[in-house]
Amino acid sequence: MIRLLGASLVGLLLSILVVLGGAGPAAAHATLVEADPVDGAVLAEAPDEATLRFTENVALSSGGVRLYDADGTERSVQAEAIDEVVTVALPDDLGRGSHVLTWRVTSADGHPVAGSITFAIGEASATVVRPDVGDDAGALRHVVAVTTAAAYLALFAALGAMAFWRFLLPGDQRRAPAGQRVLRLVRIAGVVGAVAWLLVLWVRTAALSGTGLSALVSPGEWSLSSAEVSASVLTAAALLALRWVTETWPVGIALGLGALGPSLAGHTRAFDPQLPVIATDIVHVAAGSAWFGGAFALALVLPQLAGRRAAADLVARFSTLAAGVLVALLATGGLLAWRIVGSWSDLVETTYGRVLLAKVTVVAVVVAIAAWNRFVLLPRSRAAVGHDAERSAMWGIGRAVRAEALLLVGVLALSAVLVDRAPRSVETVTAPAAPLTRTVPLGDAEAHLTLEPGRVGVNTLSVHVEYPEGAPLTKPTLRISGPDADLGEQRLEIVGHGAWTSRIVLPTAGTWEFWLGLRVDKFDNPVEVATFEIP
Structure with missing residues (x-):
């Protein structure tokens, strides 16, 4: 024997x-199929809450959802799971820059599932400290x-x-x-x-x-x-x-x-x-x-x-x-x-x-x-x-x-x-890529740039200039240079009060510099650069 x-x-x-x-x-047994805000989103203002929807009912333990600022500082959040949806109440004083929301839940068949999403308020931070999400x-x-x-x-x-x-x-x-x-x-x-x-x-x-x-x-x-x-x-x-x-x-x-x-x-x-x-x-x-x-x-x-x-x-x-x-x-x-x-x-x-x-x-x-x-x-x-x-x-x-x-x-x-294996593959529902946004000062004015979709190929650049009170609405200038090419001056078309747009073709991935100028008066023509990382 x-x-x-x-x-x-x-x-x-x-x-x-x-x-x-x-x-x-x-493989995960419960799979995240929808998040609000979506992973990579750049929002104009801070949301009151975030939601995560999974393929099946999930349960939360204490500390299962955590929120971190770009520098890795943890913020206090309250979260609850109802059926397949996890709702997270976000802090009222969520500042500009990137934030990382991590989650660890228990799926309906008793197995742990972990992950994270990153979103930004105003603009993405230059560097983001990635917390350990505790994968099993x-x-x-x-x-x-x-x-x-x-x-x-x-x-x-x-x-x-x-x-x-x-x-x-x-x-x-x-x-x-x-x-x-x-x-x-x-x-x-x-x-x-x-x-x-x-x-x-x-x-x-x-x-x-x-x-x-x-x-x-x-x-x-x-x-x-x-x-x-x-x-x-x-x-x-x-x-x-x-x-x-x-x-x-x-x-x-x-x-x-x-x-x-x-x-x-x-x-x-x-x-x-x-x-x-x-x-x-x-x-x-x-x-x-x-x-x-x-x-x-x-x-x-x-x-x-x-x-x-x-x-x-x-x-x-x-x-x-x-x-x-x-x-x-x-x-x-x-x-x-x-x-x-x-x-x-x-x-x-x-x-x-x-x-x-x-x-x-x-x-x-x-x-x-x-x-x-x-x-x-x-x-x-x-x-x-x-x-x-x-x-x-x-x-x-x-x-x-x-x-x-x-x-x-x-x-x-x-x-x-x-x-301990996931029995089914899940076709995750992904939202369209969030547009890339930047804000640059131009003297006493301020310009907001939005590049969509922010990928190699055809992109649409929207420029909205906030002029100081009483200043003339002058047309900005735009020049673009990248890792392997200088695209030169780009044509901006007016689409509204202080709003301009341009169709741009970015041929390669890498760091692209958008040089934006604005003639404030005959002696002052400030030029600032907005940098976009193109994947």
């Missing part, structure tokens, strides 16, 4: 490392993934092995050494699983804080949803109960609660209709546990039953159960994939979809091994004559069962990775 568990742990860790090594950063990528994300995988491994092993011991093993075999080995597996996996599911609460709380691995020592405020806490506590309680219960009804209740727990949190809570999706997930967890834990239990008892007809009968019973479990897995897995993934394109274009395809591939290999075992190896065992022939045939079946169990560890590892 120790060697089998050790090999399983190696398989689990290898599967996780392979997936995490090629999957890239964790990195080492802590791997801790969450490994902890979750260990919790699911122990859960499936305990539930499936107990179902095998209670409902598949004959009564005399339950009390025999083979049955006691399975019972020890159930009790060890139950205790390990209970600790792991409570540990999942700890590491997820740390991940929500956004402060990296240091949060494992002091995770701070408890910010998990009640559904996540209930799911983990219920699952831990069900696993601990398996240490003491052995009768049919208590075992059945514990198994049912163990399958229910994981379905109360995660992706199933984020998709409608919730009750059918959660019910489907419960059946999926129960079927997966019966197959996974049953295969482990079968691998444990077969060496002690080798050479006996009882072994062949047990394999036949488990194969019959596995066939029904496979039908349930395919049906529930298909329904869950349809509701959660949502489209064929997301099946290949998202990390979640690709990991799901990898999981299906491994399951297909396991099914092939199980079919070979049931339809080739088992008939050979029944046809074998003599103790040695029977023992050799059962040894072949045992190897196939062990291979099946180890591959199912990989399936479970992939399932744990899916828990």
Whole structure:
């Protein structure tokens, strides 16, 4: 048993490392689709509030939204989340220049999402200190993934092995050494699983804080949803109960609660209709546990039953159960994939979809091994004559069962990775690029320049001059030079009182200088430069 568990742990860790090594950063589960003000906006005056709209309902913890001035000074804000919208009350004394609004929310499926937007009042600051938004990528994300995988491994092993011991093993075999080995597996996996599911609460709380691995020592405020806490506590309680219960009804209740727990949190809570999706997930967890834990239990008892007809009968019973479990897995897995993934394109274009395809591939290999075992190896065992022939045939079946169990560890590892992946790509709604604005003094006058869209190519420059009282409304002059070209004098067309416009083609990105002059009188012709950074 120790060697089998050790090999399983190696398989689990290898599967996780392979997936995490090629999957890239964790994708967000709730995605920002609209912000007001938009990222990069330059506003004429300070707004009273900012709003953030996400693809699904989100929750805020204390300090989840922060506001910083351009120099990195934090300003006090009040924020609240109602359904998918976060509303932020901004300070009344918000000054000119750039400001950075950072947010960290918990999506409906319990995962942290972080980001930031930058906006400016009057004009953008020359330099902006970028605060750390506390993204959950990195080492802590791997801790969450490994902890979750260990919790699911122990859960499936305990539930499936107990179902095998209670409902598949004959009564005399339950009390025999083979049955006691399975019972020890159930009790060890139950205790390990209970600790792991409570540990999942700890590491997820740390991940929500956004402060990296240091949060494992002091995770701070408890910010998990009640559904996540209930799911983990219920699952831990069900696993601990398996240490003491052995009768049919208590075992059945514990198994049912163990399958229910994981379905109360995660992706199933984020998709409608919730009750059918959660019910489907419960059946999926129960079927997966019966197959996974049953295969482990079968691998444990077969060496002690080798050479006996009882072994062949047990394999036949488990194969019959596995066939029904496979039908349930395919049906529930298909329904869950349809509701959660949502489209064929997301099946290949998202990390979640690709990991799901990898999981299906491994399951297909396991099914092939199980079919070979049931339809080739088992008939050979029944046809074998003599103790040695029977023992050799059962040894072949045992190897196939062990291979099946180890591959199912990989399936479970992939399932744990899916828990922390975004199932759908989101086409983010982006507003048009905000125009670039500058203000320059021209003697006693002041000129406001607006360049739109502020990109390489055709742009429209609007110039509005505020003349001092009594001053003549003289036409300004404009000359433009850039990193690789001097565009020379530009023609300005009057469009209103003190308002002028010009069509400008900027051929390359870089720093462009707009030299604006204004003849105030015959002796005074001030010229000032407005600098625009063109991406």
